[in-house]
Amino acid sequence: MIELISAERCTGCNICVRACPVNVFDTVPGAMPVIARQADCQSCFMCELWCPEDALYVAPEPDGPTGITLAEVTARGLLGSYRRAIGWAPGSGAGRGADLSFQLLAAEARPAPPGPASSAT
Numbered sequence: 001m002i003e004l005i006s007a008e009r010c011t012g013c014n015i016c017v018r019a020c021p022v023n024v025f026d027t028v029p030g031a032m033p034v035i036a037r038q039a040d041c042q043s044c045f046m047c048e049l050w051c052p053e054d055a056l057y058v059a060p061e062p063d064g065p066t067g068i069t070l071a072e073v074t075a076r077g078l079l080g081s082y083r084r085a086i087g088w089a090p091g092s093g094a095g096r097g098a099d100l101s102f103q104l105l106a107a108e109a110r111p112a113p114p115g116p117a118s119s120a121t
């Protein structure tokens with residue numbers, strides 16, 4: 001279950017808000033998102049995978065929250081650990097060799113394709 005967001009690391013990009021398939025987060029204008037519906041979390045790890053700042057922690061226990069603190073998560077090096085294991089974090093070479101899904105990040109960075117040609121007469 002999603003446990004916490006680090007205010008120190010979060011840039012407020014809201015990528016996690018868009019990545020979450022069950023709308024756990026709410027955006028906050030000019031600030032980092034909030035975990036608004038924690039009980040809806042499906043422990044899919046998508047928010048942790050997509051966060052470019054390693055600012056999120058999703059616990060492997062699905063029935064949380066576990067109550068783990070940011071201090072403990074930080075001390076144990078858990079922020080971004082799933083992202084590194086899967087190979088989405090820069091420099092996570094072993095994971096990148098085992099799984100190529102990190103290539104989605106390059107697709108995300110490309111400009112959006114143009115819309116359909118105007119049919120105005």
Ligand code: SF4
Nearest residue numbers: 010011013014016051
């Ligand atoms: S993706 Fe990461 S940096 Fe961006 S808003 Fe979410 S927690 Fe913050």
Ligand code: SF4
Nearest residue numbers: 020041042044045047
């Ligand atoms: S782990 Fe999945 S369901 Fe839970 S907050 Fe993150 S993206 Fe949403």
